[in-house]
Every structure is written in C-alpha cells, then in structure tokens.
Amino acid sequence: MTTQQEPPLANRGVVIENENENPLTAMVDYLRVSFKTHDVDLILENVVHLQKDYMQELESGFYGYIGTFQLDFIKVYYSKPGDNRGILVEMSGKGCRQFETFLKWRKKSWFDFFQDCINHGGKFSRFDLAMDDRKTYFAVPMLLEKVKNGEAISRFRKSDFNGSLDIADGTNGGTTLYFGSKKSEAYLCFYEKNYEQAEKLNVPLEEFGDWNRYELRLKNDRAQMAVKSLIESRDLLSIAMQIINNYLRFVDANEKVSREQWKTSEFWLAFIGDVGRLSLFMKPEDDFYEKSRKWLQNSCAPTMKMVLEADRVLGTQDLSDMVVNAEMSSKQEKMLDVLLADVGDMVC
Known part of the structure; x- marks a missing residue:
C-alpha cells in the first residue's frame, strides 16, 4: 500500500x-x-x-x-x-x-x-x-x-x-x-x-x-x-x-x-x-553561502574566539575594531547583496 x-x-x-x-x-x-x-x-x-x-x-x-x-x-x-x-x-x-x-x-x-x-x-x-x-x-x-x-x-x-x-x-x-x-x-x-x-x-x-x-x-x-x-x-x-x-x-x-x-x-x-x-522528489537549496560560512567556521572562528577572550580579559576591543575597519572585496559585497535579497528579487 x-x-x-x-x-x-x-x-x-x-x-x-x-x-x-x-x-x-x-x-x-x-x-x-x-x-x-x-x-x-x-x-x-x-x-x-x-x-x-x-x-x-x-x-x-x-x-x-x-x-x-x-x-x-x-x-x-x-x-x-x-x-x-x-x-x-x-x-x-x-x-x-x-x-x-x-x-x-x-x-x-x-x-x-x-x-x-x-x-x-x-x-x-x-x-x-x-x-x-x-x-x-x-x-x-x-x-x-x-x-x-x-x-x-x-x-x-x-x-x-x-x-x-x-x-x-x-x-x-x-x-x-x-x-x-x-x-x-x-x-x-x-x-x-x-x-x-x-x-x-x-x-x-x-x-x-x-x-x-x-x-x-x-x-x-x-x-x-x-x-x-x-x-x-x-x-x-x-x-x-x-x-x-x-x-x-x-x-x-x-x-x-x-x-x-x-x-x-x-x-x-x-x-x-x-x-x-514512485515519483519525483526535489529538494531546493536556499543557502548560497555554504562555502564561505564553512570556511569562516573552520578556519577563522577559533582565532576570533581567542581574540575575543583576550579582549574580555584585557578590556580591549581588538576584534570589533578589526571588523569595523575591514574592507569587503567586490565578491563579498556581491555575496552580501544576495544574502539580503529575497529570492524573488533575483529572478527575472
């Protein structure tokens, strides 16, 4: 059945x-x-x-x-x-x-x-x-x-x-x-x-x-x-x-x-x-940033946590300063545009 x-x-x-x-x-x-x-x-x-x-x-x-x-x-x-x-x-x-x-x-x-x-x-x-x-x-x-x-x-x-x-x-x-x-x-x-x-x-x-x-x-x-x-x-x-x-x-x-x-x-x-x-099955993928997110998590998160812990103990704000002063590449700006957009905005 x-x-x-x-x-x-x-x-x-x-x-x-x-x-x-x-x-x-x-x-x-x-x-x-x-x-x-x-x-x-x-x-x-x-x-x-x-x-x-x-x-x-x-x-x-x-x-x-x-x-x-x-x-x-x-x-x-x-x-x-x-x-x-x-x-x-x-x-x-x-x-x-x-x-x-x-x-x-x-x-x-x-x-x-x-x-x-x-x-x-x-x-x-x-x-x-x-x-x-x-x-x-x-x-x-x-x-x-x-x-x-x-x-x-x-x-x-x-x-x-x-x-x-x-x-x-x-x-x-x-x-x-x-x-x-x-x-x-x-x-x-x-x-x-x-x-x-x-x-x-x-x-x-x-x-x-x-x-x-x-x-x-x-x-x-x-x-x-x-x-x-x-x-x-x-x-x-x-x-x-x-x-x-x-x-x-x-x-x-x-x-x-x-x-x-x-x-x-x-x-x-x-x-x-x-x-x-048996019938057709499709599973759409909504995440367009998997590679970058995984790279951030695996390669940068431990270092960021170390700096954050140092800021907490020393009373500094190195991590926040790094983020505020960082300049995004054109690729990262484009990725941010897509992240903030609705799917409907991207199709034609």
Missing part, C-alpha cells in the same frame, strides 16, 4: 512513500548546456532567469571561456566575440539544488528550464541524473560479486570498482561500482552514499541508515536525447530507470541453459518494477 504525503515546505513535488519503506528519489545532479549566441543578457533573462546584478562577474572562465557570471554554484561562462563556443551554463549538484529554489519561486519545473534551453538552441554536453535509494533494493558489494561471477548483462564492455576496508576488523568501508568508460557518452556509477557521507562529515555511519546512490552521467548526443525525452515525459525517475534498464540487467546463473537464457534476478525485477509507484 502507498500513501501520498504533503511535502515539507523546503521541497517541491510529491513524495510517495511505502509503509515502513523510504522512497526512491530522482534528481538532476549536474548539467552543462551551451548556446551559440554571445548575448549573455539574453541567456540570463530568458533561460536562467537570474538578474545579472546579483551575480558576480569574473574575468576568467573554464573550458576556453574568457569570463564568468556566477551565483555560488550556478555559473554562466561567456566567450570572446567570434568564438564559436558562445555561452555555457554549468550547474554542479549543489548548483542544481540552488537553482530549484528559483524554479520553485517562479512556479516552474526543470522541464520548463529544459524547454527554454531547447527553444534557444541549447546543446547539452553533460547531463547527470541521480537516484537516492533509501530502501536499498540491493547491496552494492553484492552487485560487485554478481559482476565477478558473470551475472551482469550489459551494453557496456567493462566495469570497474573501488572500495575500502577497516584495518582493525576488516569491515566494508564503502563500495563503488562503475559501468562503462568515463570517456563514453553514457556512464553509470552505483555507490554506498551512507559510507561516503559518514566519512566526509566524520559522523557515525548509523546516523544515515541504509542509503545507496545511483548516478547516470550522460554526454553530448546521449545527454541531448535524455533532455528531450524528459520534456516529453515530464517524469524524471521513469527516464532515469529506463536508461539504467537499457544498459544493465542482473541475472541468476543456471548451468542448465545458455547465459542468454538466464533469468533476471528477483531483486533487480523489484527495483525496476517499482518505478510505476
């Missing part, structure tokens, strides 16, 4: 949960889309829908571009006149979460953004989808063993993996399994997200519970085709599952018949078969 619940205020969309189970959720995890035009204002106003005044301009870029307009993890690169690179929009995973904040305010969806990109001649050179599996339909180390035993049927010729072990007791420290080549236009990555986050944040594994992450990394034609399919279906999870199903299947070995006749494993059927009763 499934129940439909009201999403949290920070979320957009419907979360479908099975009793005693967490849902499988899908999200846009990374994108790069280019435009032949050199009109930055056109792309900012009609595709990205962000006010230039709230973006920081850098006289540098990547991938051969000469400059960048950026709002934290959302970046718009531009090239010099005559350069056929034109303009490139890039969003990392965190950038995608932040962009969802603006989509939510405008009462739009990723599918509207994709359509805006296509309408303006956008070509997706990189597009990543990710799925979080809190139910954990399978264990990633078990998939690795299936691959080693020849019980994986795939369009990919090669698979790779990495992992870690605790030296003290030999327990698993997290396994990552790759399908395909990083140079190919389609590449799959399955890993244990709970282990990754526990190590990254230095917290006990138990705080995260069961948590797998499945990532689909698509390039060029594959990326473009996926985006056009999403515009038609408006179903992120279904398209992600269809892509996985197209490239990969796990089976149970049976010496009595040929490998082509091996039956699909029950766990894989359950994973693929649940698509119809």
